[in-house]
Amino acid sequence: MRVTLVGGGSRGDVQPLIPLAEGIRAAGHEVTIAASVDSEDLVTAHGLRFARMDVSINDQMRTDAGRAWIVDSAGRPFRELRHMREVYAETARPLADATLTLSGTADLFISGILTLDSVTSLAEHDGVAHSTALLCPFHPTADGRAGLTAQMPQVSPANMSRTRIGRWLLSRSVTQAGRLLRERLGMPETGPKGFVRALDTVPAALGASPLLVPTPRDWPSSVTVTGPWTLPVPERWRPPAALADFLDAGPAPIYLGFGSMSIVQPERIRDVATAAARAAGVRLVLSGTGLDGPDGDDVLGISDVPHAWLFPRTRAVVHHGGAGTTHAALLAGVPQLAVPHIADQPYWGRRIREEGLGTAPLPLNRLTVERLAERIRTLATSDDLSQRAQEAGEKARQEQGVSTAVDALGLSRS
Structure with a gap:
């Protein structure tokens, strides 16, 4: 057929x-x-x-x-x-x-x-x-x-x-x-x-x-x-040296990426995310258009990397609330936070919170350094969120x- x-x-x-x-x-x-x-x-x-x-x-x-x-x-x-x-x-x-x-x-x-x-x-x-x-x-x-x-x-x-x-x-x-x-x-x-x-x-x-x-x-x-419906990591894929070195250099980082949503506000996203991660005392991997490159020893901006490879190596995932990224974080068994922009993203942000997989969503129009830092701090330190995410990830992988x-x-x- x-x-x-x-x-x-x-x-x-x-x-x-x-x-x-x-x-x-x-x-x-x-x-x-x-x-x-x-x-x-x-x-x-x-x-x-x-x-x-x-x-x-x-x-x-x-x-x-x-x-x-x-x-x-x-x-x-x-x-x-x-x-x-x-x-x-x-x-x-x-x-x-x-x-x-x-x-x-x-x-x-x-x-x-x-x-x-x-x-x-x-x-x-x-x-x-x-x-x-x-x-x-x-x-x-x-x-x-x-x-x-x-x-x-x-x-x-x-x-x-x-x-x-x-x-x-x-x-x-x-x-x-x-x-x-x-x-x-x-x-x-x-x-x-x-x-x-x-x-x-x-x-x-x-x-x-x-x-x-x-x-x-x-x-x-x-x-x-x-x-x-998820793509596996390609067999021959290897992480860029800068990313591998960054991950090896310290504790597991927070990931923040807004997918194709980042193309219209890359400077603001980078500034707010970097300041929030530092206020929360965590390392940060940024991903998205216009976000490449290092920013000191605690922040690294990367281009496209398979989520299935990266997310299990993070402490938590902050994303725009797209269906694919929500499920990638679910499968990785890590806590997550949605920053909804449009379309179905508020729904996924709500469901993350309702199932105990992360904190309440933070809509784009309410995104500030202080609010993001508070949620990142919770994601990085909550044993309850971490345990629930791990348990859900084990079920989802079946x-x-x-x-x-x-x-x-x-x-x-x-």
């Missing part, structure tokens, strides 16, 4: 698709990943076929709209949705053009949440199957543990209301490319209702740990929480996310 996974968004949206694609390929299928130009090297380095979508998410994040989305959204959900619509308005046309080129190339399309609307219409037009590969919970539920926009962990009608509203608002922000695609294919417009209908009915594999996203009783049976997802998608080798 020809299977095409259609990724949308930044590296964090595409990287988990690689181990999933490898699992599908191992089951005997012909696999392609379609994603933005930023992801081409990442995908092809694993020997996977790549379909280029002619838009750069990294460049988009550097535009005025992209910078506003990251910097001006934390803690302001309605403002975030406005910024999000502006960003997707700017990328809708190239995304629609790129998605249209995939017509006739697959027997099964697997979309993410950002490409759900477009790929639903493409699959219908082509008369082929469609599934989704999700990285956080988007289906409405009364169970706050699995509710993206819920506010409390228990089961509550208020959670159901909030998650339904969140789904509807999301549908109004990410359907612009689909609208253009349907227009070019001569298909009737479905609008936000089409997005909601697709989310409720298309089979979904959710690449998250059940420890963080337990399956609610009120979800459709078409959703399977599989465990995370999950078989990729193989469970391949089974759930009906792609297991017969």
